[in-house]
Amino acid sequence: MNPFRVAVAVARKDLRSEWRTRELVPALAQFVILALLIGNFGFQIDSRNAASIAPGILWLALVFAGLVAFGRAFAAEREQASLEAMLMTPASPVAVFAGKAAAAFGLLLLCEAVMLPALSLFFGTPLSIEVVAAVVLASVGMAALGCLFAAIVARVRARELLLPLLTLPLWIPFIIAGGSAVQSAMGLPGNYQEAIGLLIDFDILFLVLTSLAARFVLDE
């Protein structure tokens, strides 16, 4: 079986089931809008300080939206016990994992497509290609790590507790580099090129590590 085709099929299946139910993306969109609203009340934002506060709110909202999205990635499979069925087919577990991670990444992108314009609308920060590139590059690695740990906690008690505890510390490199890239793209001091380079390095590193580890997490 061609692993690439397996991954595409799994991703299409997840996206189609999301398209039919339309549960997660509207909830995530509403969640990030609420996060921006809370940020506004927590910080007293005006046109002078918006550029220094908006990147922080962006990353907080993105990180927590990501946790919700990846937590749901394996929820349906767990409820229907369909993951075991998928793993009993000759498809390689790594390909199944890659498909699930790609679908979760796609859903996170949809949520970013709501969040970034909303951020720009509410806080008046520029919505430039630099900001979008930094957020998308960080989402790649975050999706790989988030899906791996979502697969781990899917079979553990108290999974809602454990997913943030395991995932957030491992996301810190992406938040450091991505935060710095978004700050410099919004006009604060910082080296944009270097931060983007770091994000690409982290993406490659964690994509390789998660694809090595996926076999041990899913192969049961």
Place this chain on the structure above:
Amino acid sequence: MNRYEKAAGGAVALMLLAAGAIFLYAPGDYLHGPVQRIFYLHVSSAITAFGCFAVVLIGGIVYLRNESPSADRIARAGALVGVVFTTVTLVMGMLWAKPVWGAYWVWDARLTSTLVLWIIYAGYLLVRRLAEPGRQSARFAAVVGIFGFADVPVVYFSVSWWNTHHPGPLIINNALPPEMLATFLFTMLCTLVLAGVMIGVRYRIETLLDGRHGVTERAHVVASRRPEASPEPVP
């Protein structure tokens, strides 16, 4: 007195000797005064904690290769002892930082990455507590241990690319007077012995716990036998 009690007594005696060396033998520091004596235990416990997490990493890799329950037990023991020594490192460092830097905490590369290290392995211990004991929990924990070990240099690098305050490596740079170096090496040795004994005792406890849960060398694929998993009796 069994051999575990003897080993623990020996390790405590060694630590008391190290305390004697730190407070009586080592010379005082001209610039920082008595607070510099924190350095000996702080650096020793940091290196020991890294050693413990290396034990977790190796235990995890061995477990993923051959599913040996003893490799998993030693990883569990290493994680617990490592978290204890990381806590010691963080607390000692904060006590040192208040008079020297003027604040208990700064967002420096080493401080941030040590805090992340502590959080990751505290999460590792939580996975062990929340997952059903047995093969699956051990596999998941091995993956968490490997990612934790890989993440720390990455966090360290990314924060140091940002900013750093922490003093550089004094020992490698040969910047210590001989009495200080001797005290440091002795403290380092005693701390390593203490950690070794703690891992040994914990390994024994984990073996006994595994016996209770039915994880033995021969049958390591086990149906979970948690008391709380049994159905509630009908009143």
